Amino acid sequence: MGKYHFNEIEAKWQKHWAENQTFKAENDSNKPKYYVLDMFPYPSGAGLHVGHPLGYIASDIYARYKRHQGYNVLHPQGYDSFGLPAEQYAIQTGQHPAKTTEENIARYREQLDKIGFSFDWSREVRTSNPEYYKWTQWIFIQLFESWYDKDLNKARSIEELRAIFSSEGNVHINAVCDEGIAHFTASEWLGFLETEKQEILLKYRLTYLAETEVNWCPQLGTVLANDEIVNGVSERGGYPVVRKKMKQWSMRITAYAQRLLDGLDKIDWPQPLKDSQTNWIGRSKGATVTFKVENVPSSAVEKSYSIDVFTTRPDTIFGVSFMTLAPEHDLVSKITTAEQKEAVEKYVEATAKRSERERMADVKTITGVFTGAYAEHPFTKEPLPIWIGDYVLAGYGTGAVMSVPCGDQRDYDFAKHFNLPIPNIFKDADISEEAYSDKENTIITNSDFLNDLNYSEATDKIIAALEEKGIGKGKINYRLRDAVFSRQRYWGEPFPIYYKDGMPHVIPTECLPLRLPEVEKYLPTEEGEPPLGRADDWAWDVEKLSVVSCELIDHKTVFPLELNTMPGWAGSSWYFFRYMEDEKRDEVFASKEALNYWKNVDLYIGGSEHATGHLLYSRFWVKFMHDRGLVPVDEPFKKLINQGMILGESAFVGRYSGYFKISVFNIEEVEIQREPLLKDNPIMELISEKAELFVSLKMQDELKILQEKAKIIALENFNNKLEQASKPSFKTEIRIEFLNAQLDLIHSDVSFVNNSNELDIEAFKNWREEYKNAEFITEEDGTFKVSREVEKMSKSKYNVVNPDDICNQYGADTLRMYEMFLGPLEQAKPWNTAGITGVHGFLKKLWKLYHSASPNPSEGGEQEFIVSEDNASKESLKTLHKTIKKTQEDIENFSFNTSVSSFMIAVNELSAEKCNSREVLEPLAILISPYAPHIAEELWEKLGHSESISTAPFPKFEEKYLVESTKEYPISFNGKMRFTLELPLDISKEEIESAVMAHEKTAQYLEGRTPKKVIIVPGKIVNIVG
């Protein structure tokens, strides 16, 4: 073998690596550890396109580099295999989602294997495997058995909470829990029934059951989390989402809001990603204030109510002129007066019906209604009318605001719209057009004891006053909501929960996994229960400790099981720990030894779309697991890199569709059933069907040609129709008149188009039935050209490029290098297959470097492998060491595109130098091996090594080979480079100056002037000013 037969080489090494488990990570090693992870792929039915492996290639290069650096590298891969698409497919086809998931995974694996990744497949995980979700359920139970102690600022066991309740009741408990839990003493607690105790405990658990306002998606038949909704419609499928109250499992992630925020400072993540988590958590500092509702004689119940509000501007409290409640606010029905009842109820009903999307679509329309009730200003005692309005969100703060129209634009707009007073409490502020919301330059006035104070002084003073009066206090508020954890779906983890007396109970951990039951259909039941409601055997027998038939439910020993399943993020919130364990997977989710050895993920690569989903939830779970002593770390991913999207270059075929008026005349005047047919009146007039014609790019402006051609098609179609019908018995003439036309561009599959944008017309015709007989107008040279446009790579745009095809045609090493060569990892960039020949040519050149220049007849006419043991030239060594330095720096900065360039430069230089010495070529193979591992292994073997190149030590950079004695100085005049001058590096500034001044070109550029100044930076530049 002498030519670069990449297909053979790659198949050979992929087989070798698999058979020898070359990349198996050791849990017991003297080497330092390094953990490189890719974001969990969901195995979709469409398979991989060239955009998907981008991040995997980058992480693989880094993993291989770290192995060369002497690290014990963990670089695993697996599948986030529960999820909506498989279930939607199951609903449509009746196929079990496990089956399609299996098939999709097989296809993914096949594609991944072709690219030559150094994954340790022995540690693969799949979230839908019972052996895996057993532990997801187990972690859920840990959450259920935990509560959050605000004083210790960590999660603790529920057993400890019970102990506290038994000894001192709940009065001194400072926990993150439901609102409005009644106080009880220890003896009261001990007197409660078990069901009552469970009811109370549920309000403290980190995962709890509650009636919540959720995002219901009727088309998907499930609720969605906030991060699963994009622009008011579902992320998957784009279906509308409405608000609905449902009993749901929730996760008390809000307990961790501050720690999730603080933790961001400790991790090396891209700033935009941190920003979006910061915004999502949405911390704001302010105060809660309680407003008393004035007793209204005509209201339904005569009782004293109060409204709590949260405000970030307590300093503006003297500017309050009314109160606004969210329509969903509990108090609305209680305080509304009889006169306003009808209007209020109508309004509440109307807003409930509006979907999220509608609400978002019209932010501008101001709506609201007066309740008839008044609140009392806590300081001035003025009555404040209480309104409801849907600009106040039920889910944020307390669902009520103190409206300060002079300082808040929304309050201002509302006040203007309903003619409410707008008192001004800002000194020298103009509020005639809009609210004055500047915090920094504000001086408060008309505000009693706050007069003449600025924002921060006034805020401190008012909070002190509120606290003294006991009607408010300083408070930090978060936008982050508790995460809804129930999904009304089949293809997810079952909750290890059964219901006794309406209270949830966990099934014993030794009975896990609680396996997903079989159902005959994947749809909700007629009663609207989730698909698990269709299972025959879905009840828990507490004596037999097993799942039994639903018919046996007696609520004494056999109880119904939970029908919801967990959301997609359950399994992906802890999977990175599972990879750490390789032997004791049956006993633990991951052993202490494994967790302590691998700690956290050192490098995590994936897309930025998971910013507020997976990446927030997994941080939450890890912090929780850390609190409960389950893992030693409190952040999962130390360093994170977002890879940019690879975009597709869609191909567009021009389609001209013209319409004609076709009129049929008879030529002879004949009588048909006594009706004379007259020559000059048409016997028939019709508008032609669209005459479709495909037009090559440069012909698209040739309207005359297009019209002519389209006319022929229209006529042909007409004649065919006429022939199929009965032919008239008289002579006819057809006249045709052009009406109008349009040219549109339609997607063609990019596989029909070559690198010169020429369409394979035959392939295009065979693509669709309706194109079979289509007509094509080509360029003058007979080719048909398409236009190109960069779009997202997607099946529906027919611009998907398959990595398998690239591997077959150019090889995996070429694919890997080219993906890196396209541009910076983090940036979005278009894929253009045409450019791939450059890196492919580079690999061929690299191969040649290790082989004889001319074919050797004794080698069957092929080039012979030739590497000499002679010393390399000075230039070659310089090339090598320059490349070592650059490659190392580039990999460490994740600048993979530039190191591919530097390899090209190195190979170009070494080829020119005719270098073939082992001293240079051996280290060169190692340098390139992270990028192009197959060719590197092959050359390594030819160089006489029997061990894999993958653990060969990375070449050591030595400065001495780069030391120069002279420098080609750029000589600038007023900052413009004019010529260069080679000078020794060891001469003084003065010597440089005299050498430059003595140069003939200097005089030429000075044109007789005397320089004002000569700037000399030794080793860099010379700049002459004047």
Place this chain on the structure above:
RNA sequence: GCUCGAGUGGCGGAAUUGGUAGACGCGCUGGAUUCAAAAUCCAGUUCUUUCGGGAGUGUGGGUUCGAUUCCCACCUCGAGUACCA
């Protein structure tokens, strides 16, 4: 609207601390080799020019001997977010 990021040849992009703008690759042009094609190799390729030179990194200003790089204002594109009190 707010937050963040980015604007450099025909294209993807390079220039790591302010120091020769356009590395490397694609494409294009010309040439060698070949019966021919593929492959390979060589030369050229920012624009403009009266062939001396001149202009040039989104726009306008500033700092500097010197700015793609730093500062100010603006324009355009992309991403995220969306009444958060």
